[in-house]
Amino acid sequence: MNLRRIKHMLLRLSNEEKIIGIGCILIIIGSFLPWHSIVLNFDNQSITQNGFGGDLGVVGFVIFIMAILALFVLIAEHLHIKIPYLGYTKEQILLFLMGENAFLVLITIAIYTKRSLEFTDANLRFGIYLALIGAFLGAFAAFAQIQKLKKEEVQEFFDHEEPVGTRHDTSGEEYEEEMEEPEPEAELFEEEAEAEPEPVEEEDEVVEDEMIEDVEMETEEESESKDQADYFTREAGISEKDIVADAETVDEEDDKDKTSNISMNFYEDQ
Missing domain, CATH: 1.20.140 (Butyryl-CoA Dehydrogenase, subunit A; domain 3)
Incomplete structure (x- = not known):
């Protein structure tokens, strides 16, 4: 040595x-x-x-x-x-x-x-x-x-x-540590979007179901009103033919009133 x-x-x-x-x-x-x-x-x-x-x-x-x-x-x-x-x-x-x-x-x-x-x-x-x-x-x-x-x-x-970039050692000298770069926020959002499952589009189906329900309600109301009218006519002893004839006579009287009004207006103009 x-x-x-x-x-x-x-x-x-x-x-x-x-x-x-x-x-x-x-x-x-x-x-x-x-x-x-x-x-x-x-x-x-x-x-x-x-x-x-x-x-x-x-x-x-x-x-x-x-x-x-x-x-x-x-x-x-x-x-x-x-x-x-x-x-x-x-x-x-x-x-x-x-x-x-x-x-x-x-x-x-x-x-x-x-x-x-x-x-x-x-x-x-x-x-x-x-x-x-x-x-x-x-x-x-x-x-x-x-x-x-x-x-x-x-x-x-x-x-x-320690994630800190700079710290002091026992001798008082400063030394730097490399900090890990954080991932960009855009990449994080993309990863979250990929991880989340896509929601099922059920709005259209809900709207269609509501429309069908509304139509069915209207048809039911019309059928109920028609049934009520038939019931009252049957109770009153009026047949459907009489109802149709009455409607025709009402229409003829309306037509006569219109023609008479037209003729009256014509003579007044004369």
């Missing part, structure tokens, strides 16, 4: 990942530095222990291994190294490793502080504080990375349904 590739790998890391990497390096360096020192009373001899020394050396070794694992998980993706799938995301694994390191360092500090009461001169050294700072930095950065990813997922979910 050359320096150019390492440079590109570091540039691809996010700010949170860089902080996690710095925290892992601080833990690794702090493991080799002194963690605890005591001074014996009888000969004033000073004993100094690093992360791997004393009866708590196993705890320091576990902290060191987990820091290396966290650093490997952090850069494995950028080095194209496949990691076995454990059912958790990379950020969750980093949070677990760095959080466990912080917890173990705190336990170690508590034990050394309790033991220092048995000696006249016992102190916690710089190495354990360096490891504690690195563990807390890595744990907080891993937690911030998880929250950032959740926020991006929620933002992508809502941005996917």
Whole structure:
């Protein structure tokens, strides 16, 4: 691996990942530095222990291994190294490793502080504080990375349904989205007209039915009036021949009146 590739790998890391990497390096360096020192009373001899020394050396070794694992998980993706799938995301694994390191360092500090009461001169050294700072930095950065990813997922979910043409991202930069062009209104009306069934023309049939009903009503009224007239004539004992003869005599009298009127007018003119 050359320096150019390492440079590109570091540039691809996010700010949170860089902080996690710095925290892992601080833990690794702090493991080799002194963690605890005591001074014996009888000969004033000073004993100094690093992360791997004393009866708590196993705890320091576990902290060191987990820091290396966290650093490997952090850069494995950028080095194209496949990691076995454990059912958790990379950020969750980093949070677990760095959080466990912080917890173990705190336990170690508590034990050394309790033991220092048995000696006249016992102190916690710089190495354990360096490891504690690195563990807390890595744990907080891993937690911030998880929250950032959740926020991006929620933002992508809502941005996917936005019909707005312009919106702001988290960095404050504006970017435009192509809006879907709505269909013309004329095409929509044509589609609705095609979808609707044509109404059946029943007006003509209704009009014809009404006319037929009117004619039938008139014929019925005429037949009823004729039947009534026949009934009254039969009751009165007048035959149809008498009615016809009376009508003829009435016509003849009208004609005579007309001729007489004409002759009277003629003599008056004379």
